[in-house]
Amino acid sequence: MLCFAVAVIKSVDFHCQANNAAHRTIEISTKQLIVRRGQSFLLTLEMMRPFSSSDVLVLTVETDDWVYLPDERERQEYVMNEEGIIYHGSAHYITPLTWIFGQFEEDMVDICLKMLDVNPKHFRDPADDVSARCNPIYVGRVVSAMINSNDDRGVLVGCWGDNYYGGVSPTRWTGSVSILRHWYQNNCLPVKFGQCWVFAGVMCTVMRFLGIPCRVVTNFKSAHDTNNSLSIDEYYDDCGIQARETSDTIWNYHVWVEGWMKRPDLKKDNSYDGWQVLDPTPQEMSQGVYCCGPSPVAAILCGDTELKYDLPFVFAEVNADIVRWKRKMYSDSWTVGQNISTKAVGCNMRDDITNNYKHREGANANINVHVNRKSSTECQTLLLIFFGCINGQLQSFRELIESSAGQLDVKGRTEGQKLVVTDVLFLHQEATVINGQDIKLRLKLCNKDRTSRVMSIQVNAQAMRYNGKPAGNILNTVQQRTLLPGQGLQWFSFTKQVWSSRLDTVLGPAHVNREITLEVEFKNPLNKTLTDCSLTVIGCGFFRSDYVERSVLNITTIPYRVGLRSVVADFDCSSFRDVKGSCIVDVKP
Incomplete structure (x- = not known):
């Protein structure tokens, strides 16, 4: 900073256009000076009076940069890219969702600075808050808290039910800009509604605007451990129906962000610098506030959970054991934390970063985990299958096997702690699921015993919301089958219809400041x-606000930025909602 009294300076020429072009912020504004850390810029000062060569002018420069990424391709992806992909769905069927971050829209300057100015820490001590904004650790925690509105004037209200009256369904959002603008233009009243991928998408926009490298990360089979026990307990009745909800849940997927920064506060010889988990979804409080992180990904991998911030909670999201109870049916240390995904650098491909967070189950790795973990076995089931002898005493298959542990030569074999079933049950899909076609599952029974076995088979399929909360039953059947010695039996097919949509297309080449036509094609499946x-x-670069059309599917617009740009369309009607498509447009000069 320049150490002058205000009265000494008559005027300042910030050279906004030249400086912003050199600092790659020209797309944000040509009228406001926006410069990046660690790079020189030009100012012209006009003084109130002349100075002589003997006068001392003091210029203090802080050169250390806690968020510097050495790889230019990564800087382009994690700071400059206004578009991205958020992955959702399930661990076996990962679906990309194009998301428009829009951090270079001109009003993002006022919006993001307003967010910092209305955070509770600023109201308590404005001077301390402003002086701490050079610290990305501090800024990350502030932004994580301000994206949700649970205990401040934050941006989004979370809703995980079915009633979105008075707001917008979370599945309808396709970008961050309209959410942030709505919040800013309505005097910082929270926007309704968001869920984890919306919270993460909006936070990524703010972090990239502030110059902190950021990416959106999806963890499939994500645990929500409320008591730091590192186990998720589920309770089922005799029919295989989840009997009651618990505070611990397994989400089909959960989305957070990673920010790149140094962690000198941890004093671990820089070993925990780099990607840090930050989660704006309001799940649990951190130091009395609904925020999470920054948690070093390297510390999560090592199990070093005694560090700042929120390491036990994030560690459990990717490593917790699932314990299912009727009596204790079995414990599963494999399911949680699968296919942890983010967009790859420089292309629209998925980058699996699971190995950044956890060692492969069963691998020989020396992990010093500073929490108590219960021993467990590895197994997984999608539908609960109960059967026993015809005497009417239904018994969990896992209980049946566990109670026969001394006769594994008949029932199965062990590999380490894992029980491998060899004689009775296999459950798998017949083929890969394709959008618009039925889902088919098949149960195989095989009797390798020397006597006939009369089996009572009860199958229950229960819907589950993406955040792990059980919903209504889909199917509940009971049938009896007799298996002769050495006989195999295939049984059960379950179908479920799914929707599909097509991508949008551009009719002809696109040039900046010239009108183009976009065609959206949709096939009615009903x-x-x-x-x-x-x-x-x-x-970004096509529409300065959300374009809403109710009559035609041909849209004209004038691009105002060059380069590869994504356009995202969302179609709604009375019969179904949130049918999305996207395309990439190369806008020429």
Whole structure:
């Protein structure tokens, strides 16, 4: 900073256009000076009076940069890229969702600075808050808290139910800009509604605007451990129906962000510098506030959970054991933390970063975990299958096997702690699921015993929300089958319809400041007329606000930025919601 009294300076020329172009912030503004850390810029000062060569002018420069990424390709991806992909679905069927971050939209300057100015820490001590904004650790925690509105004037209200009255369904959002603008233009009133991927997408926008490298990460089969026990307990009745909800849950997936920064506060010889987990979804309090992180990914991998911030909670999200109870049916240390995914650098491919967070189950790794973990076995089931002899005493298959541990030559074999079933049960899909086609599952029974076995087979399929909360039953059947010695039996097929949609297309080449036409194609899968239809289209450099159309599927616009740009369309009608498509447009000069 320049150490002058304000009265000494008459005017300042910030050379906004030249400086912003050199600092790659020209797309944000040509009228406001926006410069990046660690790079020189030009100012011209006009003084109130002349100075002589004998006068001493003091210039203090702080050169250390806690968020510097040495790889230019990574800087382009994690700071400069206005678009990205958020992965959702399930561990076996990962689906990409194009998300428009839009951190270079011009009003992002006022919006993001407003977010910092209305955070509770600023109200308590403005001077201390402003002086701490050079610290990305501090800023990351502030932004993580301000994206949700649970205990401040934050941006988003979370809702995980079915009633979105008074707001927008979380599945409808396709970008961050409209959310942030709505919050800013309505005097910092929270926007309704968001879920984990929306919270993460909005936080990534703010972090990239502030110059902190950031990426969105999806953890499939993500544990929510409320008591730091590192186990998720589930309770089932005799029919295989989840009997009651618990505070611990397994989410189909959970989305957070990683920010790149140094961690000199940990004093671990820089070993925990780099990617840090930050989670704006309001799950548990951290130091009395609904925020999470930054948690070093390297510390999660090593199990070093006694460090700042929130390491036990994040460690459990990728490493907790699942314990299912009727009596204790079995324990599963494999399911949680699968296919941890983020967008790859420089392309729209998925990058699996699971090995950054956890060692492969069963691998010989020396992990010093500073929490108590219960020993467990490895196994997984999607549908609960109960059967026993015809005497009417239903028994969990896992209980049946565990109670016969002394006769494993008949029932199965052990590999370490894992029980491998060899004679009775296999459950798998017939083929890969394709959008628009039925899902088929098949149960195989094989009797390797020397006597006939009369089996009572009860199958229950129960819907589950993506955050692990059980919903209604889909299927509940009971059948009896007799298995002769050496006989195999295939049984049970379950179908479920799913939807599909097509991508948008661009009619002709695109040039900046010239009108182009976008065509959105949609195929009606129903044998009835669709009513109350609306189409929402967004894209950085194409639309300065969300484009909503209710009558035509050809859209004209004038691109105002060059380069590869994504356009995302969302179609809604009375019969179904949130059918999405996207395309990439190369806008030429």
